[in-house]
Amino acid sequence: MNESMLCTKTHEYVLEQGDKYEIGITDYAIEQLGDIVFIELPETGSVFSKNEAFATIESVKAASEIYMPISGEVVEVNEELVNSPELLNDTSYENKWLIKIKSSANQVEFADLLDYSDYKEEVE
Amino acid sequence: MTKQTFLHDKHIKLGAKMVDFAGWDMPVQYTSIIEEHRTVRQNVGLFDVSHMGELIVHGEDALPFLNKLVPQDISKLINQKAVYCQLTNKNGGIIDDLIIYKLEEQKYLIIANASRIDEDLNWMVRSKRGFEVTIVNESHNYSLLAVQGPRACELIKSLGLEELPAFFFIKRAELFDINLWVSRTGYTGEDGVEILVRNEFSEYLWDKLLDAGKEFGIKPIGLGARDTLRLEAALHLYGNDLDENTTPVEAGLAWSIAKNKTEDYNGRRIIENQLKNGTDKKLIGLKMLDRAIARHGYEVYSNNEKIGVITSGGISPIRGDNIALAYIKNLDNLNVGSTIQVMIRDKLHDAEIIKRPFVAKKNKECKNI
Numbered sequence: 001m002n003e004s005m006l007c008t009k010t011h012e013y014v015l016e017q018g019d020k021y022e023i024g025i026t027d028y029a030i031e032q033l034g035d036i037v038f039i040e041l042p043e044t045g046s047v048f049s050k051n052e053a054f055a056t057i058e059s060v061k062a063a064s065e066i067y068m069p070i071s072g073e074v075v076e077v078n079e080e081l082v083n084s085p086e087l088l089n090d091t092s093y094e095n096k097w098l099i100k101i102k103s104s105a106n107q108v109e110f111a112d113l114l115d116y117s118d119y120k121e122e123v124e
Numbered sequence: 125m126t127k128q129t130f131l132h133d134k135h136i137k138l139g140a141k142m143v144d145f146a147g148w149d150m151p152v153q154y155t156s157i158i159e160e161h162r163t164v165r166q167n168v169g170l171f172d173v174s175h176m177g178e179l180i181v182h183g184e185d186a187l188p189f190l191n192k193l194v195p196q197d198i199s200k201l202i203n204q205k206a207v208y209c210q211l212t213n214k215n216g217g218i219i220d221d222l223i224i225y226k227l228e229e230q231k232y233l234i235i236a237n238a239s240r241i242d243e244d245l246n247w248m249v250r251s252k253r254g255f256e257v258t259i260v261n262e263s264h265n266y267s268l269l270a271v272q273g274p275r276a277c278e279l280i281k282s283l284g285l286e287e288l289p290a291f292f293f294i295k296r297a298e299l300f301d302i303n304l305w306v307s308r309t310g311y312t313g314e315d316g317v318e319i320l321v322r323n324e325f326s327e328y329l330w331d332k333l334l335d336a337g338k339e340f341g342i343k344p345i346g347l348g349a350r351d352t353l354r355l356e357a358a359l360h361l362y363g364n365d366l367d368e369n370t371t372p373v374e375a376g377l378a379w380s381i382a383k384n385k386t387e388d389y390n391g392r393r394i395i396e397n398q399l400k401n402g403t404d405k406k407l408i409g410l411k412m413l414d415r416a417i418a419r420h421g422y423e424v425y426s427n428n429e430k431i432g433v434i435t436s437g438g439i440s441p442i443r444g445d446n447i448a449l450a451y452i453k454n455l456d457n458l459n460v461g462s463t464i465q466v467m468i469r470d471k472l473h474d475a476e477i478i479k480r481p482f483v484a485k486k487n488k489e490c491k492n493i
Contacts, residue, residue, distance in 0.1 A: 034141070034348070035158045037439050038417055040469075056469065058417050060157040060439060061348060089156075 006069065006110065007119035014069040014113065015097075020076075022097040025057065025066060028123045030088055030096075033059040039085040041098055046074045048101075050109050055098055057088075070109045072101030129174035130267050130323045131330055138344055145347055146239035148175040153346040160349035161441045164312055165483075167341030168273035170333055171350060173311075173318070174326065177241035178266045181248075182231040183257040188387065190224060190232060193251060195372060195389055197382035201226040206292045206309060208380055211244060216371040216391030216398070220244050221362055223309060225294045233294070233305075233320075235268070237362045251390075267326035271333065272316035272353075274486065275340040280306070280317055283336060288317065291487060300332045311350065313357025313485040355447060356440050358409055358480035364420055365407065365435040365449050373398040374451070376407040376480070403454055405432065409480040410448040410466070416473040418448040418466045425465040425472055426458060434466060440482055447482045448475070 005013040011029035015022045030036070038058035048054045053065040054074075077099050080087065087093045114122065126149045135142065140151035151172065153160060163169050181190060190198045194209040201207060203226055211219040220240040225233040236244050241263060248259050271280060277288055280299075285306065289295040294307035305320040321329050334342060351361070360366050366375055373381070373395055381395065412418060418437035423430050432452030440447045448466070452458060460479055465472040 034153055035156050037158075038415060060352060061152070063417065063419060 003116050005116045006113035007116060008067065008069045008113060009122070010067055011123075012067060012069045013116075017100070019102065020100045021070065021072065021103050023054075023069060023099050023101060024097040025088075026119065026123075028120075033057065033064065034089075035060045036085045036088045038063075039081050039088070039098070041077045041082055042074050044074050044077055048072065048074070050105065057085075066098065069113055070101075070103050070105040072103030072105065074099050075102050076100035127175070129172055130326045131172045131174060134327060134330055135172065135344075140344070140346060143347070146175060146237070148238060150175060151344070151346040152348045154344050157346070157348035157352060158439075158441045160343060160345045161352050163341065163343045164273045164314060164345055164349065164353055165442055166274070167343075168271060168275040168279055168316070168337060169312075169345035169349070170330070170337065170342055171270040171272065171345050172267070172330070173270050173350075174267040174323075175238035176268050177234075177236035177238060177244070177261070177263040178268070178320065179234040179236060179241075179244065179248075180227075180231065180260040180262055181234060181257060182260075183255075184230060185255040185257045186230045186232055189252060189255040189257045191385070191387045192255075192389055193248065194222070194224070195381040195385075195392070195395055196224075197385045198224060198226070198232070200382070203228055204289065204293050204295055206294060206307060208292075210366075210372045210377065210380070211247065212372070212389065212391040212395070213247075213368060214390055216373075216394040217368040218362075218366045218370055218372060218375065219247055219368060221360060221366055225307065227294070235318075239363060265323060267321050267323050267329075269319045269321065269326070269329060269333065270310055270312075270316065271319065271337075271342075272310045272312040272314045272345075274314060275342075276314065276316035279333075279337050279340045279342065282340075300329065302329060304329070308487075310487065311357075311359055312353040313359070313481060313483060313487060314353075315487045352438055352441060355436055355438055355449070356442055356481065356483040357485055358449065358482055360449075361436055370405075370451070371395055371398060371403070374403045374405050374407065405451045406454045407435075408450055408452055408458075408477050409482060410434075410437075410450055410464070410475040411443075411478050411482070412446040412448070412466070413463070413474040413476055415446070416466070416468045417446045418450075418468065418473075418475065423467040424450050424452055424475075425467060426452075426455075426462075431455070431458070431464070442483050447478075449480075
């Protein structure tokens, strides 16, 4: 996990990378889900608003919706995870992002996101 | 206040993830549901199922009393034999599914679902007028440990129990100098035993079994894998696949109903009418034709018309595909081999009706070693 990530209370993270943002779910969320068996991601070009469900992750036990930490347009999708969802549980696998987006979100959208250290305190 | 089994501390020490199940704080997994599932199919797993209920029915009229409560014929039971039963209401709906063991003449043990113990007791007490019978709830005195998998019987034999009970039999035994009951039953589709032991010995027994089981590859198994295992074996889960508005005939349990039973039982007229003339709904097995996962409550369609609902669904770690149980309208053109659809997040996904169980059961042909 990267210290400059910003997290939601619903366990998504967003990480600024140049002109894009990477979005995924936190290690804590992965740990809580257990064995991940199915991941459904949106198509590139899809546009989502903040807090809108953009993906579904299913563990053995249940299906969970994943929500946008900020608004934006999907420009890249992690197809590797769609094909091998179990990689998300693999601690040696590093590319755990779900989508990359272009965003023109303003400060208001970032206001309720938690610094990674605060998020960690919250869940521990 | 959630209840805890006498093995609760053991689960915590083993690092289990705990969840609420029917009011009990139970281990859902220790490491990974899929890994635990494979352990039970390949070697042997140890389950704490102490949340299950134990009821004793005894007295002069114990036999006619039980025969009034279930469609099965309890008079066929010889001593120490068990039978899978349903407790039916006046409409033939299922109040609970049970295993009834004949311990001795006029004395029977009932294993009931944790979530249904109160309903079962209420129903039985209300039904006992005119019968010389005593019903005792022993649930709070006993722990139940399940040892399941292809190496389960080997393990138990290695503990000095030379003669295991035959399939669906129970016997009094001694393991590690503890007096207990061993029955050749389970909820995984594998060969194995369930061990009924007084609470004060359960922790000791748990540790001893894990220790002695090491050379057989034993692992503790949580309720998560218990659910995927029973689904592969197409064993019903009360509350998902069975309820008070579903009869044993609709649930595909006609095989378990006694055909020429002398005594009347609750719901008999309706059940026999369904056996003769068919039912409006039927239970089917499905496999998904893509990677989508059907789950409890999802709707089932045929030709864009809603025809039913998924009652249990998930992955099959052994088959490598996704499977489900569903109730659908009993239409003649929908049979094994037919393709129907499941509505998953507003999209229809193809599924094929296939035979149950989804994975061949290993316990039926188990050798009576």
